[in-house]
Amino acid sequence: MTLQPVHLAVYDTLADWETGHATAYLARAGYRIRTVGPSEDPVVSIGGLRVLPDLALDAVRPEDSSLLILPGADLWDSSEDLAPFARKAREFLAAGTPVAAICGATAGLAREGLLDDRDHTSAVSFYLAATGYGGGERYADADAVTDGGLITAGPTEPVAFAREILGLLGVYEGEVLDAWYRLFHDSDPAAYAVLEKATADR
Incomplete structure (x- = not known):
């Protein structure tokens, strides 16, 4: 059986260290990792890595994917530039294709209303509360949480984030x-x- 690719969002200021465990072991399990940028223009991570996206966000369809991974980035909190990625996450979840968000990406999903009705976590509860979202009662003080096809984790938990992803896709x-x-x-x-x-x- 051919596995659908996993799509990894990449954008300026992305936190390099948050997704490496997940993508490495997904690739070892036979998943193709495809990077998705705001456009096909290069982006630069917090660590200074220059990444050339495989495709632009507009070209990604949930039916062609096993999972959308959204790493943290300074831009999640400093502008609206990454809001289209949160809207794409809504599209994925509505289609039944899972999404995994870590660090600042959880705030982006909170602003989009995607955490209002799902158990979730992040860096700390008041970080998400500052977005004005309506899901505060569903916040869990945990390393990572999976609910309704959505994985969330805080910035210090890349291994737990990967654990949830590998478990959700049946790698381990x-x-x-x-x-x-x-x-x-x-x-x-x-x-x-x-x-x-x-x-x-x-």
Whole structure:
């Protein structure tokens, strides 16, 4: 079975470190990672990486995707430039295609109203409250949350963010997913043996 690609949003000031665990292990599992920019013009990350998007946001359709990943970026809080990505997330969720948002992207989704009726998390509750959104009662003080096809996480939880993504797409499950998290989050050497066996059994 051919897997639909995973679409990774890229834009100026994107936080490079927030999606690497997820995209690396999705790619190892056979997913093609396609970068999506505001246009096809290059963007520059917070870390100074110059990224040439594979395609522009307007060209992305939920039916052609397994997942849309929205990393954090300074622009989420300093302008309306990234609002089209939040609107695209609405389109994905309405079509039943999942979305994963971390750090500032959670605020963008809050402004779009996408967190009003879903359990979610972010950096801290008052960060999202400042957007004026209506979902404060659904905020969870957790490393990452999945609800209604939407994954959210705060900026210090890229490994938990990846765990939710890998679990949602079935890359790892159960004790193997737990072992992956323990290895990369907790540096638990015992978890490596579980992952090695799972890889050998595939």
